[in-house]
Amino acid sequence: MALTTEESGRLVGLLAMHAERVVQRWAEIVAASLRGRLSQAELRLQVQDLHRSMIDAGAEGLADIQSESAGELRAALAELSRGWARQGFSATETAVGLYALKDVLIELADSGEVELRDVITFSGLVDRMGLFTFETYVQTREGLIADQAEQLLELSTPVVKIWDGVVAVPLVGTLDSARAQVVMERLLQTLVDTGSPHAIIDITGVPAVDTQVAQHILKTVVAARLMGADCIISGIRPQIAQTIVALGIEFGDIATKASLADALRHVLRITGVDAARRQPRRDA
Amino acid sequence: MTAGVDLSPKAQAIGSDEDVVRVRQLVRTVAVAVKLSLVDQTKLVTAASELARNTLVYGGGGTAEVTVVDDGRRRGVRIVFADAGPGIPDLTLALTDGYTTGGGLGLGLSGARRLVDEFDVDTAVGEGTRVTVTKWSR
Amino acid sequence: MERVPVLKIGDILLVSIQIDMSDQTALALQEDLAERIVETGARGVIIDITALDIVDSFIGRMLSTIASISRVLDAETVVVGMRPAVAITLVELGLSFNGIRTALNVERGMELIAASHDDLGPDEEMDDPEPGQAATSV
Numbered sequence: 269m270a271l272t273t274e275e276s277g278r279l280v281g282l283l284a285m286h287a288e289r290v291v292q293r294w295a296e297i298v299a300a301s302l303r304g305r306l307s308q309a310e311l312r313l314q315v316q317d318l319h320r321s322m323i324d325a326g327a328e329g330l331a332d333i334q335s336e337s338a339g340e341l342r343a344a345l346a347e348l349s350r351g352w353a354r355q356g357f358s359a360t361e362t363a364v365g366l367y368a369l370k371d372v373l374i375e376l377a378d379s380g381e382v383e384l385r386d387v388i389t390f391s392g393l394v395d396r397m398g399l400f401t402f403e404t405y406v407q408t409r410e411g412l413i414a415d416q417a418e419q420l421l422e423l424s425t426p427v428v429k430i431w432d433g434v435v436a437v438p439l440v441g442t443l444d445s446a447r448a449q450v451v452m453e454r455l456l457q458t459l460v461d462t463g464s465p466h467a468i469i470d471i472t473g474v475p476a477v478d479t480q481v482a483q484h485i486l487k488t489v490v491a492a493r494l495m496g497a498d499c500i501i502s503g504i505r506p507q508i509a510q511t512i513v514a515l516g517i518e519f520g521d522i523a524t525k526a527s528l529a530d531a532l533r534h535v536l537r538i539t540g541v542d543a544a545r546r547q548p549r550r551d552a
Numbered sequence: 553m554t555a556g557v558d559l560s561p562k563a564q565a566i567g568s569d570e571d572v573v574r575v576r577q578l579v580r581t582v583a584v585a586v587k588l589s590l591v592d593q594t595k596l597v598t599a600a601s602e603l604a605r606n607t608l609v610y611g612g613g614g615t616a617e618v619t620v621v622d623d624g625r626r627r628g629v630r631i632v633f634a635d636a637g638p639g640i641p642d643l644t645l646a647l648t649d650g651y652t653t654g655g656g657l658g659l660g661l662s663g664a665r666r667l668v669d670e671f672d673v674d675t676a677v678g679e680g681t682r683v684t685v686t687k688w689s690r
Numbered sequence: 691m692e693r694v695p696v697l698k699i700g701d702i703l704l705v706s707i708q709i710d711m712s713d714q715t716a717l718a719l720q721e722d723l724a725e726r727i728v729e730t731g732a733r734g735v736i737i738d739i740t741a742l743d744i745v746d747s748f749i750g751r752m753l754s755t756i757a758s759i760s761r762v763l764d765a766e767t768v769v770v771g772m773r774p775a776v777a778i779t780l781v782e783l784g785l786s787f788n789g790i791r792t793a794l795n796v797e798r799g800m801e802l803i804a805a806s807h808d809d810l811g812p813d814e815e816m817d818d819p820e821p822g823q824a825a826t827s828v
Contacts, residue, residue, distance in 0.1 A: 453591060456774030463794050491777035496770065496792035496799075569712040576710060576744065594744055594775040598783060601746040605713070649784055659747045663783040 271332070271393055279390050280326035282382055283319060290372050291316050297368035302361060314351075318344055318366075333396045342400065349401040353408035362405050366398045425451045427458040434466040434535050435459065436528065440473030448484035455488060459497045466539075467492055468531045472503030482517045489522050500524070502531035559585060561619040566607045566633075575604040575616045579631060582618050586627045588689050596629060596687040599664035603633045603683050606660050610653070611635025611681055621686060628669070628688035636680040643673055694719045696726050702803060703727065703765075704796070706738040716752045723756055727763045734803035735760050738796055740771030750785045757790045766806050768792065770799040 271279065283290055295312045302311070321344040328337035333345075345366075352362045370391050376382045425447065430436045435458050437451060455467055469485060471477070477485075489499040502525040504512075512519065525531040562582070564575050579600040583593040600616070607614040614635030621630045640646045649662045661683075665671040670686035691714055697704045703726055705719065723735060737753065739745065745753075757767040770793045780787075793799040 449591075452778065453774055456777060459794060460774060463798065465794060465798060487778070487781045491774070491781045494777040494780055494787055494792060495772045495774065496768075496794045569714050573710050573712050580743070591775045591778050594773075594779045595782060598744045598746050598779050601744060601748075602783075605746075605748060659784055663747060663785070666782050666784065667779065 271389065275386070275389050276326050278386055279393070280323050282376065282386075283323050283326070286376060286381060287319065290369075290376075291319050293372045293375060294319070294368050297371050298365050301364050301368070302357070305357070306355075314348055318348065321345075333393065333400050341397075345397060345401050346404045349404040350408045353405045354412070359402060359405050363398045363402050366394060366401055369394050421447055421450050425454055427454050429458075429462055429464065430468070430532060431536070433462075433464045433539070434468065434532065435462060435464045436468040436470060436532075438470045438473065438528070442476070443474055443481045443484075445480050445484065448481050452484060452488040452491070456491055456495065459492060459495060465497050466535045467497055467499045468528060468535070469499060469501050470503045470528045470531070471501065471508070472505070472528070474505075474508070477508045477511055479515050479517065482512060482515065486517070486519070486522070498523075498535075500531045500534060502526065502528050559620040561617060563615055563617045565613075565615050566604050566635075567613045568608070572601060572604045572608060576601050578616075578618055579629065582620060582629050583687070586620055586629055586689055588629065588687060592687055592689070595667040596631075596685075599667040599685055599687075600631055602660040602664040603631070603685065606683075607633045607635045607637075607681075610640075611637030613637075614680075623688075626689050628686050630684065630686045633683045633685075634680065639677040639679055639681055640673070640675040641677050643675060647673075691715055691718065693722070696722055698726070698730055698732065701730075701732055702734040702736060702800065703730065703732045704736050704738065706741070708741045710743075711749065713748055716749055720752055720756055720759070724759050724763070727760055727765050732765050733807060734800075735765055735767040736796060736799045736803070737767065737769045738771050738799075739769060739776075740773070740795075742776065743773070745772070745776050745780060745785075747783065747785055750780065750787070753790055754787065761789075766791065766803050768799040768802050770794065770796050 291312065295308065295315045298315065299306070299308055299311055318341075321341040325338045325341040332338065333342065348365070349362050352365065370387075373382065373387045373390055373394075377384050377387045425437065425439075427435055427437050435455070437455050439451065443451075455469070458464070459467060469488065471485075485501065489501070492499045500523040501519075504524055504526075523531075523534065525534055559582075562578060564578050565571060566575060576597050580593065580597050583596050588596065604616055607616070611633075612635060614633065614637070617632045617634075619630045619632075621628045645651055647662050647665065649659065651662075652660075661673070664683075664685065668685040668687050670684070672684045673681065674684075675681040691712070692709055694705060694707055694709070694711065694715065696719075697706075703723065705723065707719075709715070711719070726732070727735065735756065737756065742749070753767075753769055757769075760767045768791045769787070772792060791802060793802050
């Protein structure tokens with residue numbers, strides 16, 4: 269599969285000799301497939317870059333895309349496919365960006381500049397370059413998805429201070445184990461940062477609760493207690509109440525309230541009674 | 553990627569109280585190096601503390617060996633606690649919450665198991681005990 | 691062996707644990723505190739564990755024991771400053787802090803101790819309110 273030193277030498281010679289024509293045609297073919305989503309000038313620059321790295325790598329004997337001398341070429345390919353993946357180009361479009369080089373080679377063969385046999389050999393290399401690009405593309409997209417998932421977690425778990433000494437987490441959407449964990453840590457940290465002894469976990473916006481999620485909420489409440497804070501759960505829907513009972517989950521002595529407003533009133537009453545107890549005119 | 557961080561296996565003898573503290577510190581260093589989350593670090597160090605104390609109190613001393621493991625997708629920390637003590641006659645019972653022969657809370661083994669991802673006990677009466685725990689990064 | 695200092699502030703003893711304690715150090719602290727409570731006639735003990743990055747079952751038991759001892763000696767114990775990761779780990783470990791009062795920070799801990807003394811005689815206090823307390827409540 270790998271190119272011999274001789275073959276790679278011929279490829280470099282070919283690319284160097286017809287540099288202008290190769291770059292021009294390569295850019296044109298790619299441009300056609302992208303239908304103008306990348307300017308001709310930009311495309312030309314990128315193709316030129318690849319073209320140059322191929323020649324540089326080939327000068328040291330471009331046996332294979334995985335070989336040591338191809339380090340720079342791999343970097344150039346990776347940069348190209350990362351860039352395209354970020355700009356939302358499809359995997360096919362990215363791969364075609366490279367496979368266009370094969371068309372250029374065939375055109376060169378048609379005009380008798382290169383042996384057909386060599387075209388086939390070179391095609392093998394281009395294929396492997398394409399596959400490499402594809403892999404980088406997938407990695408980039410996976411990275412993007414992971415980043416977005418994390419951002420989503422951040423977005424969807426706000427912990428807000430709603431009163432002096434009272435913080436609330438309004439949970440919206442499906443709670444999976446990972447998110448429940450993030451919420452738990454975020455809430456507990458906020459209790460410390462704000463010195464708030466009261467927390468309200470509002471689950472009005474949570475459509476369903478399974479055993480694991482219920483366990484996470486319970487653990488949060490217990491952990492908050494260990495730290496010296498009190499948790500109230502509000503907004504339990506009828507279906508969720510049924511699930512909790514059906515699953516046999518013990519909510520024990522954890523305070524639950526119908527709505528966030530009720531929960532806040534409850535907290536204010538506790539602290540209010542506390543304050544009132546020390547007020548001289550409490551019998552009034 | 554991890555230039556400057558030594559990830560080679562490290563061993564710590566457990567022969568005294570202070571050694572339990574040293575095991576905790578060693579595990580913490582490695583857990584930070586493989587980038588476990590703060591909660592996971594805390595869980596692993598706590599489990600290590602329980603198991604190191606078991607090695608000292610029940611096994612009459614031994615060693616803890618900390619290694620970095622890699623399954624291709626993620627990295628983790630593996631700790632092996634080994635002693636040549638009396639062994640555990642009834643493992644099921646020893647893993648029960650609240651069961652203790654040493655006057656503790658009986659949460660050492662069973663609690664440590666809940667704090668890690670993988671937990672394995674290899675014990676033979678009269679020969680000793682080997683507890684292997686692993687925590688993976690997420 | 692290192693010792694954890696016990697500070698006296700008014701009628702409260704403040705212990706701020708700043709080191710990774712060995713089991714012996716923890717036991718010594720337990721004894722020191724019992725002595726100091728009697729010696730000073732303290733009404734409250736605040737144990738600040740803000741600096742502790744783990745609490746295992748041994749330290750958990752020490753805290754419980756201190757709370758029980760101080761109760762016998764008519765002093766209220768409040769453990770303050772537990773880190774979130776530590777709390778999450780303790781829940782997983784299965785350690786319940788039964789009988790231990792906790793607060794987010796030293797200030798809240800002092801309020802708790804002050805409030806528990808109020809409970810003893812609210813009526814007397816109405817006749818003779820202590821100056822600082824009326825102000826904090828409103």
